[in-house]
Amino acid sequence: MMSNTSQVSSLGPPGAILAIGVLTTGYTWLKLPTGSFDNPGPGGLPLLVGLFLTGLGIVTTGEKLWRGVLSALALEGQDAPSAEHISLKTFTLVVASVCAFAALIEWAGFFPAAFIQVLIASRSASGLSWAKSIGLSVFGAVLTCLLFPIALSVSVPILTFF
């Protein structure tokens, strides 16, 4: 017998499609001029896409409900969450490293931003010492400095303090 959690999980993806469809349709209908058939407005295609997603969501949710809980499981795990393990620590550090880069790039320049970004991201790896992390950060910052601002003439200041 399938648990309530599994039921919710099985209905999750079609429910998400339905929710996005309803939200898009509602937003387009209320906020955008849809125009007429002979002169479609900026909301015309988004409205059609929203309705398509809503229809798709209704059909797939209905199909899940119709097949029942056990047969939903028997679909060879098609909709089941994949087995890919996503580490919360890795996710947090990757996001933090990108945010740090965004915060530093204009204030401190490319080199410090690149150094800090690699340093934060590298802390996600298990078994990497601080010394190795710092070495990797220097290597990454120097490599990308040579490639982007120097070789490809990307207009970012390497250092803003000097």
Added chain:
Amino acid sequence: MADNILAGLAVALSLKGVLYCALGVLMGMVVGVLPGIGALAAISILFPLTFHLDPAHSLILLAGIYYGTTYGGKITAILLNVPGETDAAVICMDGFPMAQKGQAGIALFLTTVAAFAGGAIGIILTIALAPHISEAALAIGSPEYVALFVLGMFAATTMSDSPVSHSLAMAAIGILLGLVGIDLNEGVERFTFGFNSLRDGISLVVVAMGAFGISEIVTSYNAKPFALQRLAVRDMLPSTAQLKQTIMPILRGASIGAFFGPLPGSGSTISTMVAYGVERNVAKDKSRFGKGAVEGLAGPEAASNCSNITSFIPTLTLGIPGSASMALILSLLIAHGITPGPRLMMDHPEVGWGLVMSFWVGNILLVLLNIPLIGIWVRLLRIPVSYLYPVILLFICIGTYAVDLSKSDLLLVVLTGILGIVARRYNFPLGPMLLGFVLGPMLEEHFRRTLTMSSGDFGAFVSSGISIGAYTAVVLICLLPLMTTLGRKVMKQLLGAT
């Protein structure tokens, strides 16, 4: 036409052209060889490097990255049994057993030869067919484009193993993301929610980098390094008998790749699978397959590379990408102010024909880089990803920022990264989303033009043979899951019979 081809040849064979092609292939292989990183993620990560060059050379560089990453993935598939893409999974079936038998070098050599031969056939076909398709495409109007775009997006549902409903939903979400920003016809803001940074729309780089790059890094960050045997050039030479065994499979594979390559959405995945099935069926001793049969390696690889090359035909001549990778290449042209379509090969021969002629350079470079440098690729696979991924993430950051020098793009890349992670977690494919993102604005333009010109008559969408053919293909694609199920049953019976 001869003048145009010569103009293209001059670009491809210039020192700059050869260098950028070599750089693209080399960088593509370096990133493509990393376990878990598929060709699309690799192209997305390296995409911004192409922005700061003129159109012809940026396209040559990106195409080099494309087939470098694709081939790099095959090395990982053979040596580690880790396919980055679906077509590489077919290569694993006989490539990895060969590696286990101590014939990894031979498997890699035969793969290189098959890729070269398949690619050469693909290039000849592209040179022969592209001008004729371009001429014919001049007659295509907005209703036909709408039909072909719809076909392209439905065909994208065949690109992954995910449920069709998930693929269609992702294509639709891609269209919506592509429509974010100010509508150019009426100046109305769409889906900006008051954020000024969204008024100009979302950059393709942001979507590709976030959805593919960030999500790939987060999901495979702590992968362990692999233990690998050392490989030298002398280990790569096959016997004469093995070489002879590969000739017919290469020709059959290339023919299959040439057929499926230009079809939207089918690409190398279907052609490699079909090529493998054909080789297995024509073989006298089917029991060798799955245990290191060279035909099972050569046929699919020739099919894969031939279809990779011929898939450029619809992208260049019709402006309709058959896959997410082609969508990136298409968007590069648009970013340079070049409209892909029937007039591309005539109006910009140095770009269109320069690219086609650079395929020769790239194809030869693949051989030159693969065989002598095999030891380097194996050594690269030994480097723990914990050293590589922080630097790749830095490439993503600077690549995203460099497009518009905008910090908000970096925040958007995080958001699209989260979208990519959630999508991967729940088996929603990202390829159709990217295709929808690129095709969405073009679909809207032709959709509105068709209705305006026909005074709101929806019959205009099915008023020509091309449109009817495209919508018929859409119906057939919708029936594809049924046909796939039947096909699997037949394959199971065939496998059971041996």
